[in-house]
Amino acid sequence: MKKRWVVLGAVVVVGAATAAYFLKPVTGPARDLSLAGDVTRGQYAMRLGGCVACHTNADEGSAELAGGAGLVTQFGTFVPPNITSDPNVGIGNWTVEQFSAAMSDGMGPQGHLYPAFPYENYTLMSDQEIVDLYAALMATEPVTTPAAESQIPFPFNVRLLMAGWKNLFFSPHRFEPEAGRDEIYNRGKYLATGPAHCIACHTPRNALGALEWNQAFAGSPGGTGGKAPALTREALVEAGYDVETLAQTLQDGFTPGFDVLGGPMGEVIADGTSFWTPEDRTAVATYLLAE
Incomplete structure (x- = not known):
């Protein structure tokens, strides 16, 4: 009986340690979000980042940035959301801190974001580009039509699983120029x-x-x-x-x-x-x- 309790205790300890590892926050360097955002520069960053192409469903005639066509994957179909300045179906009520967390660490107000949104790449952006892009998106015409719903089956629709994914595969950081290159x-x-x-x-x-x-x-x-x-x-x-x-x-x-x-x-x-x-x-x- 004592041996069973020892084994059970070991299992609990290992399980707790594993959970602590996979659920720990994954965040990059702190950003300076007090910088003044520039809408014109942000509009260019929007084109650099592919925001318009991804978040606009041209085939369906949707408004610009009001939601894109679904990305079909083995984990489900991910629909890029409305990212206009509408406060209800867009991101108009997001703070710059929330926007930065989404872009830099893959964490949105609704929880962990799926890597279909390329925060692995956006995390490399500079602080100035983040606040510029935020300013440009907040200056967009609000579109009140919501994007279609993503179709993500269980268990992939459990956002908490993304915490484990991030701990395995995501290391948020800023871009560093390669030495010896122009x-x-x-x-x-x-x-x-x-x-x-x-x-x-x-x-x-x-x-x-x-x-x-x-x-x-x-x-x-x-x-x-x-x-x-x-x-x-x-x-x-x-x-x-x-x-x-x-x-x-x-x-x-x-x-x-x-x-x-x-x-x-x-x-x-x-x-x-x-x-x-x-x-x-x-x-x-x-x-x-x-x-």
């Missing part, structure tokens, strides 16, 4: 791995939906990140790209083979990269094609 390369790396989150779609994910960072830009066969081609230097060169042509494709969607990119990438170009400065398109192309 400013253009590092700007491109920041955009591709940060706000533009190219890496989120063009990298395979494991069985739990986490990015395989050691296979960055190797392409995604489908699943959580959707199907997307490789963006490694080798794949891009084989497809006929150099820095100039890749930057041009990010502007107009025309490929070296005289095709026009459509589907999700077409939306990314139409609502995102075509609005970028030539310097930013060149920076991403420079980073992706770097040796």
Whole structure:
């Protein structure tokens, strides 16, 4: 009998320790949110981050930022929400602190956010960009129509599970330039791995939906990140790209083979990269094609 109690006690201790580990908060460095936000800069950050393309369902004729098309994954269908300034169905009643927590740590007012929202990438953004983006979203025209509901089956609809996922796979931090590389390369790396989150779609994910960072830009066969081609230097060169042509494709969607990119990438170009400065398109192309 005593042995059974010892075993039971050990199980309880191990269980409690495991729960404490998987449920502990995952947060990054504190941000300075007292900075003055600039709407114009924030509107550009909105285009860098793909907010318009993701949170607008153009096929259904929805208003800009009023909710996007569902992202179908093995864990369910995730519908990007209304992020206009409407206080009821949008994010108009969010504080800048709540917005920062969502972007930086994947924690929304409703609890843990699913990594279908790329906070793994947005966490790299600077404090100034976060407050600028917040200012721009608060300045949007409020849309009172709610986005469609996500369809997430049990047990994946239990947001608390995301606490464990974060402890396994998420390390919030800010971007640090790569030593020995020039400013253009590092700007491109920041955009591709940060706000533009190219890496989120063009990298395979494991069985739990986490990015395989050691296979960055190797392409995604489908699943959580959707199907997307490789963006490694080798794949891009084989497809006929150099820095100039890749930057041009990010502007107009025309490929070296005289095709026009459509589907999700077409939306990314139409609502995102075509609005970028030539310097930013060149920076991403420079980073992706770097040796």
